[in-house]
Structures are given as C-alpha cells and as structure tokens.
Amino acid sequence: MLVIGIESTAHTFGIAIIKDKKVLSNCKSLFTTKTGGMIPAAVADHHFDVFDSVIRDALKKADAALKDIDLIAFSQSPGLGNCLRVGATVARSLSLNFKKPLIGVNHCVAHLEIGRLLFPECRDPVLLYASGANTQVIAYDGGRYRIFGETLDNGVGNFLDSFARELDLGFPGGPKIEKLALEGKKYIELPYTVKGMDVSFGGLLTNLKNKYRSGKYPIEDLCYSMQETVFAMLVEVSERAMAHCEKNELIIGGGVGCNKRLQEMCNIMCNERGAEFYAPENQYLVDNAAMIAWLGLIMHKSGIRMSIKDSKIRPYERTDEVEVTWRRE
Numbered sequence: 001m002l003v004i005g006i007e008s009t010a011h012t013f014g015i016a017i018i019k020d021k022k023v024l025s026n027c028k029s030l031f032t033t034k035t036g037g038m039i040p041a042a043v044a045d046h047h048f049d050v051f052d053s054v055i056r057d058a059l060k061k062a063d064a065a066l067k068d069i070d071l072i073a074f075s076q077s078p079g080l081g082n083c084l085r086v087g088a089t090v091a092r093s094l095s096l097n098f099k100k101p102l103i104g105v106n107h108c109v110a111h112l113e114i115g116r117l118l119f120p121e122c123r124d125p126v127l128l129y130a131s132g133a134n135t136q137v138i139a140y141d142g143g144r145y146r147i148f149g150e151t152l153d154n155g156v157g158n159f160l161d162s163f164a165r166e167l168d169l170g171f172p173g174g175p176k177i178e179k180l181a182l183e184g185k186k187y188i189e190l191p192y193t194v195k196g197m198d199v200s201f202g203g204l205l206t207n208l209k210n211k212y213r214s215g216k217y218p219i220e221d222l223c224y225s226m227q228e229t230v231f232a233m234l235v236e237v238s239e240r241a242m243a244h245c246e247k248n249e250l251i252i253g254g255g256v257g258c259n260k261r262l263q264e265m266c267n268i269m270c271n272e273r274g275a276e277f278y279a280p281e282n283q284y285l286v287d288n289a290a291m292i293a294w295l296g297l298i299m300h301k302s303g304i305r306m307s308i309k310d311s312k313i314r315p316y317e318r319t320d321e322v323e324v325t326w327r328r329e
C-alpha cells in the first residue's frame, strides 16, 4: 500500500510517502526564528505557504504520483489547533479530490510505533518521549499506550527553548544549548524536581534565569549543568517506569532525543539494568511525517475507517485515549 503521511502538530510541516514498511521519502519544512519563540498563527501561515512545495518534493523523491496513493494519513492530535488544522485541511482535500480514504492519527503514539518499525527486535518498549511540547514516559498496557510519567508543566523542549530565548539564541534552542554545554567546565547546583514518575521544569527555569541575569555564571556552565540536571530527571523517571512495568527496552522519541548526552545517559542506565536502549536516527526522532504514514497504515490494516466528518482535529487528545486496535500481544 502506498501511503502519504502529513505532519503538522507544531513547528514542522512534513510529508512522507511510504510503501508498506519502506519509507520512500520523508520531507519537511521547519518554522524557525532568529529571535523570539513561535506564535501559533505565524506557524500556521508558514505551513500554508510551504505545503504545496513539500508535497511536490516528497512525491518527486518517492517517484510517486498523488493518483497512485492508497491512503492519506494525517496528524489529528495533539498539537496547536492552528497548525493541526492546516494538515487536516490538506488531508481532506486530497481525500475528496482523489477519492481515497483518510485516517487521522495520534502524534505521540506515532513516535512509539515508528520505533517498533525501525527496530523489529524491539517489541514492547517504554518510550521516553522528549519533544518541544510533550514530555511523557509511555508504555503499552491493557490495550492502550498509557502515560506512566509526564511533565507537570512545560515540555522539556519548550523549557530548553525558553532558556535559549532568554540567552537570545533563537528557536529552536536545544541544539544551541547542546553545543554550549560541551564547553561547560563546572557543574552548578540546580533544583531537581522529580515527583514519583513525573517531572517539572518551571522552578528550574526561574532559577536558571535568575542565575543568568546575576551575571555570575558562564553560560556554558549553565547550559552544561542544565542538561545534566534535566536529563538525569528524565532518565530517573524512565528507569522507574521500566521497573514498574517490568519492561526491559527503552526507546527514545522527540526532538530533544537528538541530544547526544541524553542518549548517552539513557544508554548507561539501560546497560546497568541489563536492558536495551534504542535511538532512532534524527529524522525519525524529530516531528516527521513518516511516522504518521506508518501509524495510519497499521491502523487502517487493523480495520479502522474514518469519514471526513470524523476528521476534526483533536488538539488535546491524550495518548491513553486512543484504543490500540492494531496490537494484540
């Protein structure tokens, strides 16, 4: 089956073409700024401006034509309403024009399922989903992907981006902080907030901003200490979820998952408990349309069908609201 995937939950507008388990193309255009953060209406304008060229690009790379597509999958939830609406509108018009079925998917679940596609030996992992807006520890239990731990305030990426904005580094800030952290020499004590399997970043952000504004600390040391602290929090809650669920595979997802230090810390934890750690390549960690196409395909194969009137966006849908019909083990 030839499937087109459409991703538009936040800053990324992505289009992918997959043929069964093979990704033929995975294209995107990213909303970025030199200073300041992201304003939802401006991001949606970006998506409207680029959707046509990203579709053409993806079709060309896949050597495919729209008329040959069998299924249209789009990210229906969760995300910024303005942005989700662009992807849903594109999906509906393709569906009506080419008389092909459409299917809306949950973006968080897609991050986990693409990992299971990329690593066939990894069958029942805990997912550390560390992205801009989301920070969740997710695992399969009783027919659903359940959230065992999550942030009580900001997503870890938004937290990194907020601090980067304070430092005037522009958006996205995570990669710039990673670079600066490599130059850090001294660990500065910071608040560490883990509550059971949940984490929170608000107090830490205020503390970091105050330290930065005092002018007493090199920014490289602040970035280094910030990474060590927040990644230790994420690794701690992932390990607790693995112990609780008795699972011995950890997979990472989300843009913050590109961070080499976070991957290294996850790897150390997994080695120490005799578990396996899986890190997909960066193009599948960040928001991408290949994972949307893949989840759409397995949902469709499990018998799920959606009409245009079911295709309304669901900006606030939670991972555990999705009934997992495609997995029986």
Ligand code: AMP
Binding pocket: 010, 012, 130, 131, 132, 133, 156, 157, 158, 160, 161, 172, 173, 174, 175, 178, 253, 254, 255, 256, 257, 258, 259, 260, 285, 286, 287
């Ligand atoms: P996503 O929402 O999954 O596409 O991820 C976007 C988030 O990932 C943004 O907040 C980025 O700042 C963050 N990010 C991307 N690359 C890195 C990196 N190397 N280290 C830390 N954060 C990163």
Ligand code: MG
Binding pocket: 107, 111, 131, 132, 254, 255, 286, 287
């Ligand atoms: Mg994401």
